[in-house]
Amino acid sequence: MKRIALIGMPNTGKSTLFNRVTGASARVGNWPGITVDLMTAKILVGAHMAEVVDLPGIYDLHGYSDDEAVVRRFLETTPTDLVLLIVNAVQIERQMTLALQVRALGLPCMLLLNMADEARKFGITIDTEKLSEALAMPVALISAKYGEGQPAALKKIGHALDTPREAGTAKLDALITPEQIERETTAALHQAVHVPARLPEHLSDKLDRVVLHPAFGLPLFFLCMLLLFQAVFLLGTPLQSAMTWLFDHARTLVVEPAVHPLPEFVQGFLLDGIWSGLSTVAAFVPLIVLFFLFMALVEDSGYLSRAAFLTDALMSRLGLDGRSFVMILMGFGCNVPAIMGTRVMRSRPHRLLSMLVIPLSLCSARLQVFLFLIAAMFSPRNAPWVLFSLYLMSFVTAILTALIFKRKYHSTEPFVIELPPYRLPTLMQIWLRGWMEVRHFLHRATKMIVIGVVCVWILTHVPFNAVPAGPDTLAGMLGRALQPLLAPIGIDTKLTVALMFGFIAKEIVIGAFAVIYGMQGDTLASHMATQMDWVQAVSFMLFTLIYTPCVSTIAAIRAESKSARFTLLSVAWPLVLAWLVSFIFYQSARFLLGH
Amino acid sequence: MRLTDLAPGQHAQVAAVHSTEHLAHRLAALGFRAGKLLQIMRHGALSGPLHVRLGTTDVILRRSEAAQIEVLPLADEAAPA
Ligand SMILES: Nc1nc2c(ncn2[C@@H]2O[C@H](COP(=O)(O)OP(=O)(O)OP(=O)(O)O)[C@@H](O)[C@H]2O)c(=O)[nH]1
Numbered sequence: 001m002k003r004i005a006l007i008g009m010p011n012t013g014k015s016t017l018f019n020r021v022t023g024a025s026a027r028v029g030n031w032p033g034i035t036v037d038l039m040t041a042k043i044l045v046g047a048h049m050a051e052v053v054d055l056p057g058i059y060d061l062h063g064y065s066d067d068e069a070v071v072r073r074f075l076e077t078t079p080t081d082l083v084l085l086i087v088n089a090v091q092i093e094r095q096m097t098l099a100l101q102v103r104a105l106g107l108p109c110m111l112l113l114n115m116a117d118e119a120r121k122f123g124i125t126i127d128t129e130k131l132s133e134a135l136a137m138p139v140a141l142i143s144a145k146y147g148e149g150q151p152a153a154l155k156k157i158g159h160a161l162d163t164p165r166e167a168g169t170a171k172l173d174a175l176i177t178p179e180q181i182e183r184e185t186t187a188a189l190h191q192a193v194h195v196p197a198r199l200p201e202h203l204s205d206k207l208d209r210v211v212l213h214p215a216f217g218l219p220l221f222f223l224c225m226l227l228l229f230q231a232v233f234l235l236g237t238p239l240q241s242a243m244t245w246l247f248d249h250a251r252t253l254v255v256e257p258a259v260h261p262l263p264e265f266v267q268g269f270l271l272d273g274i275w276s277g278l279s280t281v282a283a284f285v286p287l288i289v290l291f292f293l294f295m296a297l298v299e300d301s302g303y304l305s306r307a308a309f310l311t312d313a314l315m316s317r318l319g320l321d322g323r324s325f326v327m328i329l330m331g332f333g334c335n336v337p338a339i340m341g342t343r344v345m346r347s348r349p350h351r352l353l354s355m356l357v358i359p360l361s362l363c364s365a366r367l368q369v370f371l372f373l374i375a376a377m378f379s380p381r382n383a384p385w386v387l388f389s390l391y392l393m394s395f396v397t398a399i400l401t402a403l404i405f406k407r408k409y410h411s412t413e414p415f416v417i418e419l420p421p422y423r424l425p426t427l428m429q430i431w432l433r434g435w436m437e438v439r440h441f442l443h444r445a446t447k448m449i450v451i452g453v454v455c456v457w458i459l460t461h462v463p464f465n466a467v468p469a470g471p472d473t474l475a476g477m478l479g480r481a482l483q484p485l486l487a488p489i490g491i492d493t494k495l496t497v498a499l500m501f502g503f504i505a506k507e508i509v510i511g512a513f514a515v516i517y518g519m520q521g522d523t524l525a526s527h528m529a530t531q532m533d534w535v536q537a538v539s540f541m542l543f544t545l546i547y548t549p550c551v552s553t554i555a556a557i558r559a560e561s562k563s564a565r566f567t568l569l570s571v572a573w574p575l576v577l578a579w580l581v582s583f584i585f586y587q588s589a590r591f592l593l594g595h
Numbered sequence: 596m597r598l599t600d601l602a603p604g605q606h607a608q609v610a611a612v613h614s615t616e617h618l619a620h621r622l623a624a625l626g627f628r629a630g631k632l633l634q635i636m637r638h639g640a641l642s643g644p645l646h647v648r649l650g651t652t653d654v655i656l657r658r659s660e661a662a663q664i665e666v667l668p669l670a671d672e673a674a675p676a
Contacts, residue, residue, distance in 0.1 A: 059624035064617040091652045094626045122651065146622070178623070195651070214640045309655045313643035316657065414618045414660055416625060419646065419653040 001042075002050040002161050003079065007071065009095055010057030010346070011033050011420055013114040015039075017086060017144035019432055021154070034491060036070055046158020050081070059572055061101040062175075065413060066348060072172060075105060079167035082160050083109045089119040089141065092193055096185040097178075099135075099500030105170035106566040110160050112153060116143040118421070123196040126170065134188035145426060153317040204302075204421040211303075217310050225329055228298065230423050232290050233333050233364060239286035247279035265464045273457040277450030280505055284336055284552060288441055289434040291330065291337035296324070296433035299344060300425035305417060318399060319406025321345070321415060324354040328398065331361030335549055340437060347413035355410070355557050356400050356570055359549035362394040365506035370541055372510050376525035377537040386538065390545055397546055397577060424564065444559035445552065452551030453527045460497070469515045475500050489582040490536035491543065499543070535593070539586040546578035598645065598664040601635045607666040608632055614663040625654050627664055 022041030023176045039054045055074060056067040085099040092113065103109045109270050113119075113126060119141075132139040138156045142149035211217060242340045256273055259267045285516035298304050300528075308322030315321050338358045342351045362370075368389055374383045459475040466472035470494065471480070479496035486496055494516050501512035514520050519527055532540070548554070548571050600673050601607055609631045626649035636646040636653070644655045659675075 060620045061620075063620040063624070065621075093650065094624075094652055124651075160645065165629050178628075182628075208636075208646075212637060212646065214637070218640070305655070309639055309644055309646065309668065312655075312657065313639055313641040412617065414656075416618070416621050416623065416654060416656040416660055419655050421653075 002048050002081040003167060004045075004050050004052045004076075004082045004161075005080045005158070006052065006054050006084050006086060007098070008057060008114075009059055009088070009098055010094070011383050011418060012057065012086045012088045012143040014054055014057060014086050016429065017142070018052065019429075020144055020147060020150070020577060023051060023222075025073050036067070038074070041486075045154055045161060048158065048161045050161065053078075055192070058098070061098060061105075065346075067346065072170075075102075075107070075170035076172055077169060079169055080107055080158065081167045083107050084157070085109055085111050086114055087111060089121055090114050090115055090124060092124075092126070093185065093189060096189070097181050097299070098112070100176060100181045100184060103135075103137065104176035105172065105244075107168055107170055108160065108163070108165070110157060111135065111137055111139045113139065113141045114144050116141045116148055116274070117146060119495055125194045127192040131188060131192035134191060145429070170510070176190070179291075202421060207212060207422055212307055212309060217306075221307055222308050224303070225326065227297075228294050229329065229333055231288070232294055232330075236287045236290045236333075237364075239290070240283050243286055244279065247275075247282055250501060251275055251279075254469050265282075265461070268461055269457065271453070272461075273454040274450060276457070276504075277453035278446075280453055280552065281446050283451050284334075284441065285438055286339070287334055288337050288438050291334070291341070292437040293434045295337075295341055296345075296425055296430040297543060300423055302420045302422045304344060305419050308417065309419070316415070318402040319353060319410065320357070320402060321350060324357070325348060327354055328358055328361055331358040331363060333364055335359050335363050336556045337437075337552040339553060339560055340441065342560060347411040349409040349411040352561060352566060353402060353405055353409035353411075355561060355566075356573065357398045358403055359553050359557075359570065359574060360394055360546065361396040361400060362545060363506070364389055366545060366552065368507045369502075369509045369544055372525070373528075373537055376534075377534050386541075390541060391463075393542060393581070394545060401573070401577070410440040440559075441556070445555035445578065448555035448558060449552050452554070456504050459500060468502075469497055469512065485579075488587065489543065489579060490539040490586045495532075496539055499547065502544060503548060503551055505552065509544065535586060535589045538589075539582045541557065542585055543578045543582045546574050546581060548575055597670055598633075598635075598647070598661040598666050599658050601666065601668060603635050603637050606632065606634050606669040608669060610665040610667050612664050614660070618660060618663065622660075622664065624648065626652050627654075632669070633666070662668055 006014050006018060018039060018041070022043055036056060038056075040051055042049060042051050044050075053074075055071050058065070058068045060068060061069075061072065072422045080593040081100055085102055087095040087099055099109070100110055111131070114129070119126065126141060128141050130140045131574050138160055140149060140153035140156050142153050144150075211220065213220070251271065253269065256267075259270050262270070284312050304323055304326065307326055311322035311325045315325050324342070327341045327344075330341060335358055338361070339355055342354045342358070345351045345354065370387060374386050378386055415506075456475075458485045459478065460473050463472070463476050466476075470476055475497045476493065478500070479493040482496055483493060486492075491499070497516055498512040512525055513528065517524055517527055517531075549557075554567060554571060555572050558564070561567060561570075598605075598607070609627055609629055611629055612622050614622065630659055631649055633647050633649045636648050638645055639655075642658060645661050646658050647654050647656065647661075
């Protein structure tokens with residue numbers, strides 16, 4: 001088996017090429033000493049089976065970023081038969097540096113000039129024969145997005161693999177000086193590449209005049225985000241309900257009869273533990289697909305980098321960048337895809353800080369709980385103000401968290417990024433993105449979500465002779481044990497049990513009230529109004545807003561951060577913050593009201 | 596003169612990059628090398644980033660980073676395109 005590594009600067013189309021060549025067969029590979037995900041796939045090129053590895057995009061082989069270290073480490077330790085250097089043909093002059101740095105390592109290389117379509121539009125002409133001669137390696141011109149030149153390129157790759165030789169590792173000390181690179185680039189490009197002196201005005205320039213307008217740019221961006229947000233959740237909510245409906249029906253028609261012969265508590269475990277866990281996972285699937293279909297559009301179009309430009313003045317003060325802004329905003333719909341979306345950020349500290357902030361966004365599940373409680377406890381005149389304050393609180397806690405943790409998760413990555421031209425992604429690209437993300441989510445998060453749901457089921461049902469979720473269950477006992485801590489914020493034992501349910505998914509809290517109080521709908525609402533006063537209700541809502549994100553969010557954080565310690569922090573910090581906020585509110589309200 | 600001193604639309608030539616090695620590597624990779632020509636496309640609002648064009652590459656960078664790049668402004672007629 002041969003091994004082929006893809007190396008290129010960020011945004012040169014490596015992933016596009018990888019997906020096109022390998023189809024859907026890609027999987028995440030494990031490499032000794034390398035912590036980031038590297039996609040690998042096995043393909044047949046010419047007469048050889050080859051394993052293709054997509055390495056992270058890097059600017060400089062000898063640079064200081066994490067990704068750059070990953071690539072060096074990979075090349076040093078993993079025998080490689082062929083390095084495919086992917087270069088954006090439009091920027092060939094600048095990007096040759098990386099190609100020549102890699103070639104100097106002594107590994108067999110081949111140059112793939114991508115984005116042939118865009119180069120043509122710019123009037124750039126490239127003589128691949130001459131270039132190949134000057135660089136002493138095979139060269140092919142392709143368009144990874146549209147598949148142009150792909151068969152010829154694959155043939156050349158096959159030829160390159162024909163030469164029998166031992167797969168080698170890189171000798172990183174074989175340095176080439178910037179002067180040598182400059183000289184060789186000039187010499188090679190002089191003969192083979194022609195870039196017109198006057199570049200035609202690009203459509204991107206015209207669009208940028210509107211999109212990046214100093215006054216209208218930001219409002220336009222907010223408008224676009226609002227539309228996107230509405231689209232995701234308008235389309236997503238019915239699909240989510242449909243999924244729930246499907247799982248509920250499957251439960252009554254298939255699963256319940258199937259487990260019927262089993263003892264009652266085993267049935268409960270299977271139905272309310274495992275099966276509800278699985279349906280919790282499934283309910284996220286339509287949302288994630290939709291979210292990433294739209295994200296692919298925003299990202300591949302080049303708008304995300306523009307968003308970074310527009311919002312950087314604000315976000316840099318919070319230790320974040322414009323790309324986190326988009327994710328935090330999406331968090332108001334659902335935290336889970338927003339957490340997954342932080343992958344567009346390249347620097348790890350930025351990603352972690354964003355993951356800490358996103359769960360504080362008042363997601364639509366929490367909104368349902370608030371709407372129920374506010375309707376039960378407040379007059380229609382006051383209700384909007386209560387909801388507004390909760391949204392405000394969501395922003396305040398997010399900003400506070402960013403300010404507190406920005407030094408701990410300080411990014412050393414310089415904010416110097418490329419602004420790609422506007423591009424329209426193909427349907428294939430968009431679809432692939434949605435599908436890959438869902439696969440990733442199911443693969444990484446299912447186990448943890450099911451375990452979480454099962455744990456809550458056990459808490460609320462053991463011992464089996466007690467009334468479910470009643471005072472004699474583990475949950476009830478735990479609720480009583482926690483009273484010294486929670487009474488000062490106005491949360492009694494029953495509400496504590498409801499909070500434990502909220503750990504599964506916030507919208508379950510309403511269902512939990514029904515179980516705990518043994519009532520439904522309007523009766524439940526009016527009963528609850530007699531059970532607590534408005535100060536308690538607001539304190540409870542503040543706590544619900546801030547405390548531990550749901551188990552699915554935690555599973556996403558775990559999968560994305562790959563760090564148990566960070567995951568623990570992302571659970572512990574909001575708990576502490578929630579308690580503090582509720583405590584300050586509850587005690588000062590009690591004090592001011594004088595009872 | 597520093598890159599931050601240029602007005603939008605102005606052309607210049609990179610004279611030198613005075614920054615840490617980490618940043619210098621990144622800037623060089625994006626085209627900020629002595630002798631290269633550039634144009635300021637726009638300034639972000641509220642002291643936001645700069646949008647700079649170097650040949651066929653468009654780059655955005657914060658002012659704090661741009662301040663570390665020394666440039667020679669070019670008269671308009673000397674500028675290409
Ligand atoms: N016009 C055109 N666009 C392309 C081509 N190949 C890739 N793109 C676009 O270039 C952008 C970047 O492509 P990716 O495949 O994500 O780039 P990458 O090198 O994997 O980037 P990183 O994952 O950031 O390292 C996407 O918007 C692609 O749609 C091409 O041949 N022609």
